[in-house]
Structures are given as structure tokens and as C-alpha cells.
Amino acid sequence: MEQIKERHERELVLNLGPQHPSTHGVLRLKIEVEGETVIKCTPYVGYLHRGTEKLAEGMTYLQALPLTDRLDYVSSMTNNIGYCLAVEKLFGIEAPIRAKYIRTMIAEMTRISSHLLWLGTHALDLGAMTVFLYAFREREWILDLFETLCGARLTVSYPRIGGVRNDVSQEFIDSLYEFTNIFPSKVGEYETLIDKNRIWLMRTKGVGVISAEEAINWSLSGATLRGCGVNYDIRKKHPYDAYDLVEFDVPIGLNGDVYDRYLCRMEELRQSNRIIRQCIEKLPKGAILAPDAPKFTLPPKDKVLDNMETLIHHFTLITKGPMTAPKGEVYCCTEVPKGELGFYMVSDGTGKPYRMRIRSPSFVHVSALPALCEGGMIADVIANIGTIDVVLGECDR
Amino acid sequence: MEPHSVAERIREYFPEEVLSIEDFRDETTVTVKKESIYNICKFLKESSFLSMDFLRDVTALDWLGRKSLRYEVIYHIYSIKNECMIRLKVPVSDDDLYVDSVSTIWKGANWHERECYDMFGIVFSSHPDLRRILMPEDWEGYPLRKDYPAEGPQEEWRGFKEVLKKAEEYAKYEWNR
Numbered sequence: 346m347e348q349i350k351e352r353h354e355r356e357l358v359l360n361l362g363p364q365h366p367s368t369h370g371v372l373r374l375k376i377e378v379e380g381e382t383v384i385k386c387t388p389y390v391g392y393l394h395r396g397t398e399k400l401a402e403g404m405t406y407l408q409a410l411p412l413t414d415r416l417d418y419v420s421s422m423t424n425n426i427g428y429c430l431a432v433e434k435l436f437g438i439e440a441p442i443r444a445k446y447i448r449t450m451i452a453e454m455t456r457i458s459s460h461l462l463w464l465g466t467h468a469l470d471l472g473a474m475t476v477f478l479y480a481f482r483e484r485e486w487i488l489d490l491f492e493t494l495c496g497a498r499l500t501v502s503y504p505r506i507g508g509v510r511n512d513v514s515q516e517f518i519d520s521l522y523e524f525t526n527i528f529p530s531k532v533g534e535y536e537t538l539i540d541k542n543r544i545w546l547m548r549t550k551g552v553g554v555i556s557a558e559e560a561i562n563w564s565l566s567g568a569t570l571r572g573c574g575v576n577y578d579i580r581k582k583h584p585y586d587a588y589d590l591v592e593f594d595v596p597i598g599l600n601g602d603v604y605d606r607y608l609c610r611m612e613e614l615r616q617s618n619r620i621i622r623q624c625i626e627k628l629p630k631g632a633i634l635a636p637d638a639p640k641f642t643l644p645p646k647d648k649v650l651d652n653m654e655t656l657i658h659h660f661t662l663i664t665k666g667p668m669t670a671p672k673g674e675v676y677c678c679t680e681v682p683k684g685e686l687g688f689y690m691v692s693d694g695t696g697k698p699y700r701m702r703i704r705s706p707s708f709v710h711v712s713a714l715p716a717l718c719e720g721g722m723i724a725d726v727i728a729n730i731g732t733i734d735v736v737l738g739e740c741d742r
Numbered sequence: 743m744e745p746h747s748v749a750e751r752i753r754e755y756f757p758e759e760v761l762s763i764e765d766f767r768d769e770t771t772v773t774v775k776k777e778s779i780y781n782i783c784k785f786l787k788e789s790s791f792l793s794m795d796f797l798r799d800v801t802a803l804d805w806l807g808r809k810s811l812r813y814e815v816i817y818h819i820y821s822i823k824n825e826c827m828i829r830l831k832v833p834v835s836d837d838d839l840y841v842d843s844v845s846t847i848w849k850g851a852n853w854h855e856r857e858c859y860d861m862f863g864i865v866f867s868s869h870p871d872l873r874r875i876l877m878p879e880d881w882e883g884y885p886l887r888k889d890y891p892a893e894g895p896q897e898e899w900r901g902f903k904e905v906l907k908k909a910e911e912y913a914k915y916e917w918n919r
Contacts, residue, residue, distance in 0.1 A: 391876035396892075398861075399885055403892050434767055561822065564797050564850030577796075577822050673766040676818055676829065678798070687799060689818070693808075704799040704818075712853035741876060 370737030567684025
């Protein structure tokens with residue numbers, strides 16, 4: 346009897362990951378448990394570190410763009426936009442209005458596709474298998490749309506400094522419009538699967554609770570922060586692109602648990618759909634690249650082939666690099682599906698960034714994981730990993 | 743609230759500590775002395791008027807051969823209430839790499855400071871858990887310093903050699919051998 350008691354009192358160290366299906370990549374957690382209760386949780390990251398910040402220092406502003414695709418590889422479009430906005434702010438240029446609308450549209454498409462991936466895997470982790478299949482059906486549609494737009498499905502590199510690479514086709518617009526017609530009913534469909542599901546409610550309600558003050562102190566952002574009742578959305582507070590020209594609401598949670606964050610993201614799906622629809626309806630005509638963008642961005646390929654000046658321009662951009670940036674530093678943040686993505690660009694007056702710092706939301710969210718997990722049950726660790734919506738490519742950079 | 747007025751307020755309260763205030767593209771950078779960073783951060787967070795409660799980012803810069811004090815630690819602090827951001831800068835010399843940690847003010851600073859230590863070798867005193875974070879714990883050198891080669895060190899990392907040795911050892915148990 347005494348032996349059993351002693352064994353119960355001893356803590357057990359459990360290693361979760363880095364190769365574990367529910368860690369969404371290569372996150373490793375060292376968990377100390379007493380019985381079923383988590384006493385201490387220590388995350389270990391860096392398994393996917395590729396030195397993006399170091400690599401960018403040796404590249405021109407144009408060349409560094411594809412690196413940002415590989416940060417959060419499920420929502421590469423918003424990373425590109427964040428990077429382009431930071432460089433535009435540094436150079437002091439602005440994209441034309443049509444490009445702004447296109448960017449807003451594709452950013453929201455990315456938000457939908459990223460949230461669908463989150464929904465599918467989060468539900469899968471918590472034992473609801475079917476949601477995954479439903480969510481991926483619509484995500485596939487979005488990825489197909491990306492393919493018609495720019496030829497790539499995941500690592501798109503579609504936005505450019507001062508605009509976007511190519512104009513949207515009518516075929517793309519038609520298909521997207523059809524998508525926005527159907528999508529709200531599909532969100533309802535996902536909700537019928539889990540919204541009132543007893544197992545889902547028990548696994549998510551009152552789990553991973555974090556207060557609003559604590560969440561701000563941990564620098565959480567995005568839906569993870571809004572689930573705690575903090576009204577902080579960069580699209581509303583500091584609008585970029587066309588977000589000040591469209592109408593949308595920002596869902597806010599109450600209790601700060603996994604369920605509220607789930608509700609927030611589900612409502613964001615509907616709001617994103619609303620934004621896309623407005624963008625299609627309002628899409629103005631005009632240029633897709635800023636008038637002074639040619640100094641930074643390669644001209645369209647078809648014009649290079651039949652216009653002498655454009656060819657020279659293409660040649661100088663490739664051989665000499667783009668125009669030098671003004672000396673200075675900017676911090677530009679955007680609301681990506683995961684939270685707040687910030688680019689801190691420092692320029693020393695040459696054509697290459699002196700330093701490119703990426704403030705990634707996943708990195709901050711993983712650091713707050715012990716605050717969510719400690720004191721809870723061991724099974725809830727999985728729910729907590731899912732609810733902060735972590736992508737390790739972005740966390741490790 | 744305008745970021746510049748926040749900067750002026752810092753100067754008002756800490757006239758001795760503020761070295762310079764710069765504006766660029768609607769952003770304000772306040773350079774302050776290293777010794778005062780903890781007090782200024784505490785003031786920014788606890789002042790009910792400013793309430794800079796959200797720490798966006800902590801990072802560093804290496805000005806090798808360009809500035810007399812080689813490093814700069816950079817804090818981006820935001821106020822959710824007032825919707826304004828300020829950038830604090832702390833020059834750090836190569837001989838004295840110690841900076842006071844702000845992780846007791848904002849818990850979110852913990853990992854940013856660890857990354858700063860990992861990449862630049864800046865030591866945050868009174869940090870609760872200052873270990874390497876992205877690189878392996880026994881890594882030598884600080885990758886984001888300007889004198890660190892982008893292609894990596896000449897010699898392979900020790901841990902990688904160990905993995906290769908182990909793989910060789912275990913190869914004899916493979917079924918199709």
C-alpha cells in the first residue's frame with residue numbers, strides 16, 4: 346500500500362513530440378505530470394529553424410519576398426502582403442486602389458483556408474474525425490482558386506512591392522463569387538457537427554482559460570486574444586489595404602476558453618466571406634502596380650518580350666538590384682489568420698535590408714502555452730495546442 | 743494619442759536618460775540609456791495615462807563597424823487603449839553585453855529575450871530562464887551577428903555528427919539489409 350502511495354506522489358516526465366500528429370509540426374513539449382494533472386510544461390522549439398532573417402540580409406528587397414511564403418506555409422498570401430506593406434512603408438509608396446482590393450480579397454481567402462485547416466485538425470485532435478473531411482472540401486476550392494490566380498497553391502508569392510503580380514481573371518471572379526454564395530451554409534454545416542456536440546463541449550468549455558489581462562501581458566494576438574474579450578484587431582484599429590473601405594464585424598469572446606476561441610474563429614469565417622463579397626462587388630478598375638513600383642518590381646513578362654525599355658528595365662533590376670531604400674526603420678504589422686505578424690525592416694540606404702525582423706504570432710503563442718496548460722489535465726494539452734493555432738514554420742522561422 | 747507625445751512624456755519624466763528622439767514614417771524612436779530601460783518600461787506600463795500594456799517585440803541590431811556601441815536592443819511597445827506604438831532603443835557596447843530583463847513587466851518578453859540572447863549573445867540579467875531557444879543548446883557563436891557567416895560555421899555541429907554516428911550504428915538492424 347505504501348509503495349503505491351509513493352508511486353502516486355512521484356512526478357512523471359512525459360515527452361510530447363517533436364514527432365507527434367497533434368503538435369501540428371515539430372513542437373516538443375516536456376510535460377511533468379502528477380497523475381493526470383500537468384504541473385509543469387516546457388515547450389522546445391527550433392526544429393524548423395531555417396534562418397530566414399539571416400538569409401534576407403543577403404538578398405535584395407525583391408528577392409526576399411519568397412522567403413516569407415515559407416513562414417506560415419498554410420497562409421502564405423498574408424505573409425507576402427505583410428512583407429510588401431512593410432517594404433512599401435519603408436520606401437514610402439502606396440499600392441493602387443485595385444491592387445488594394447485584390448489584396449484584401451486574397452488575404453481573406455487565405456484566412457478562410459487557414460481557419461478551415463485549423464478547424465479540421467483541431468477537431469481531429471479532439472476526436473471529431475468528420476469535420477476534417479468537410480473542412481478540407483472547401484479549402485480545396487480556395488487552393489484551386491489560388492492556382493487559377495497565380496499557378497501555385499501554397500507558396501504563392503503573388504503580391505508584389507507596390508501592388509500584385511497579375512490581374513484577376515473573370516473566371517476567377519466568377520468562381521469566387523459562387524464560393525461566397527455557398528460558403529455561409531457550409532459554415533453552418535460544420536457547426537451542426539460540433540457546435541452542440543456533448544463531447545466537443547466537454548473537451549473545450551472551461552479548458553485553457555486565460556484572462557484578458559493575462560493574455561495582453563503574454564502579448565497574445567489574433568483570435569486567441571479576442572477570445573478573451575479584448576477588442577484588438579489590426580484590420581480595424583490600423584486599417585491597411587482596403588479594410589477601411591469594407592464593412593465587417595470583429596467577433597469577441599467572453600470566457601477566454603478553447604470554446605470561445607473556437608466560436609470567434611467560426612464567426613471570422615463568415616466575416617471573411619462578407620469581406621470577399623464586398624471586394625468583388627466594389628472591385629474598381631485601374632492599374633495593379635503603383636506608378637513608381639517598377640523601380641522595385643519586375644515588369645510583366647509579356648511586355649518584356651516586345652518592349653525595349655521594359656527589357657532594359659528588367660535587365661537592370663536583375664543585375665543591379667532595385668533602387669536603394671531610404672535610411673531608416675519601420676515596423677509594419679498586419680492581422681494574419683494566426684494573429685499579429687510584424688515586419689521590422691531596418692535599411693542602411695542600400696538595396697538590401699540591413700535587418701529583417703519577423704515578429705511571428707505563433708512564436709509568442711507557443712511561449713504562452715505553459716500558462717494555458719499548467720494546472721489542467723494532460724488530455725487538455727492537445728486542446729490547448731490546437732486552440733492557439735500554431736504553425737511551427739512561422740514559430741521557428 | 744500621437745507617438746511623439748508619448749516620447750515627449752518619457753523625456754519629461756526621465757530627462758537625464760533619454761538620448762534622442764527620432765521620427766520616421768509616423769513612427770517615433772526613443773533612444774534611452776541602458777541602465778534606465780527597466781524603469782522606463784515599468785513607467786510606460788503602469789502609467790494609467792499612457793498604459794502601454796502590449797509588448798509587441800523585443801529584438802536587437804548589430805552595427806558592426808558602423809557605430810561606436812555595437813549593439814542596439816529594440817522594444818516595440820503598444821497601447822491597446824490609446825492605439826499607439828513607440829519604439830525604445832538601448833545601445834549596448836561589445837564589452838558589456840548585460841541589459842536588464844523586462845520579462846517581469848511583460849511575460850511575453852521572456853521568449854523574445856531568449857531569442858535575442860540566442861541570436862546576438864546579449865545577456866538579459868535577472869531573466870528567469872535564459873537559454874538558447876532556436877539553436878541547439880550547445881551551439882557555438884551567435885548567428886545574427888554581422889561577423890557570423892550566412893552559410894554557417896566551417897565545422898559541422900557536434901550534435902549532427904552524433905546523429906550520423908548513431909544512424910550508422912542502427913543501420914545494421916534494418917530489415918532490408
